[in-house]
Amino acid sequence: MIAFKLAYRNLMGAGLRTFLNVSVLSFAFVLIIFFNGMMDGWHRESRIDTIAWEAGQGQLWHPALDMYDPLTLQDAHAPLNTKALALVKAGQLTPILIVTATAYPQGRMEGILLKGIDPAQNILDLPSATLQGKNGCYGLIGNRTAKNMKLKTGDQLLVRWRDVHGTFDAKEITIAGVFACNVPTVDNGQVWLPIDTLREMTSMQGQATLFVASKTYAGGDLGQWKWKDLKFLLLDLDNIVKAKKSGGTILQMLLLFIALLAIFDTQVLSIFRRQREIGTYIALGMTRWQVVGIFTVEGAAHSVLAALLGALWGIPLMLFIGHTGINFGINDIGISMRSVIYPYYSIGLIVSTTVIVILAATIVSYIPARRIAKMKPTDALKGKLQ
């Protein structure tokens, strides 16, 4: 208690120097919480979007399927067994058939994926209903594909594919609609068709490459179909966000380091200037380590004040940004990202940041304060230590 009281008095007494130290530290404090809040917000939104548009509540994959190897698509398809058919009928699963193909937009040639989906499905947010009740070969594309291939609703796109027997065939697909989506992996270079149309085009009647599960599906393998849970399906996204977060951490640590350096400097100066005071504490009956404690608490108190100052200006700012979000104006960075990101500040983030900053400030305060333990009280009282 003495240490806290004394620390408070000394910090207030130091005036501008305390204010500057605390300001820099509070800036680092708020920035760390804000940056991590933005990353967590992005991560959270991206997971929600990826689940809604692509992953569902899990997937059942054909055992030959490897999403990192498009060549496996040639063999990664099989007819639906009776159990799968029943679950599809019950709305617990929706089948997706994936076939590699070549598109010829405006005379160019591009490799694409033709994806067959049930137009009546409601497990994914993909507007597959656009494909319902259309006569002829209609397809659905995302706005990235539309932009890359310079296509719009009503345009025709020539595609060529190989059927299950290896025979090449080609057809013009009419674009039934262009959807806007934050998940590039359901958009880039993909054309969504009614699954029955694709099955017919490829002679893969009654077949699928994978199933997307709804919340009602209990999970687990289904015959040869291998269950992939959300942890697996979102692993890439989680890793990318984690990597980006780590990159940002270097900058945050640099800022924190500068703030802590200021505290360290203040501590060194303080111990040098207050030698008589240190000697007086010892003369009054304190042990040297008790005096080290006083100076450590005093240095660490910078971080407590920084947390309070940070809360003073940071909370309104973060609440405002939490309400309006930040418009990055981009949504095409290769991974799921909304154009407007709303930061997400979890209790864990705030508590862990506070603990890290206080702990770091305590350590940098303690390091110079240790010198007191080696001081001779008689020299300290004379103020003659260099």
Place this chain on the structure above:
Amino acid sequence: MNEIIQIKNLVKRFPVGKDFFTALHDINLNFTQGEFAGFTGPSGSGKTTLLNIIGSLDSPSEGSATVMGQDVALLSNREAALLRNQHIGFIFQTYNLLPVYTVFENVEFALLLQKMTTSERRKAVMEALEWVGLTDKMKSRPNMLSGGESQRVAIARSMVKKPEIVLADEPTANLDSKNSHHILQTMKKLNEELNVTFLFATHDEKVMKYLRRIVSLEDGRVVSDRLTE
């Protein structure tokens, strides 16, 4: 006689480069409870060094200094701190008040390390401030006080825990004649009323006039030890 300080064959050496400088040579002194004594002598004669050893702020190189029955050479840091906290008060030439604390808090600080309740501390601080006549300045900070007032606060701080020994190192060096007499009278009064042992390190003639025993030091040796009354 109740001897509270016993110094036997005390030698103190300080390292100077590769050699040693002997600040105190074979000192033998005893002090009893309630003495009002002082070490006098020119600068460098060893007054402050002797006072620091008695105050357990330093330890002898040879011999022993027993204070309140405890040999300061054998005390750990914690034990020495406890001895200072419970039995010894210090008064310094430069007052050494804590600048961020009020007069009341400066005096109270000496009690914070002792297990006392807030009301007990308050009562003791008020009593100490009454002794030195500074109750009206209890809310002032050290920078608002004159030199004399600051030293009176230092006296109150040293006396508040009612120690057996008060060590005063050149307490009047920064004070004018009037203030010097004032604080010396205060200390004399406390010595007589509370039977506290006062030991001074001084070369101020004004202080010497108040002392009942003067120990003269020269080049670290006791050259005389006499009673003045």
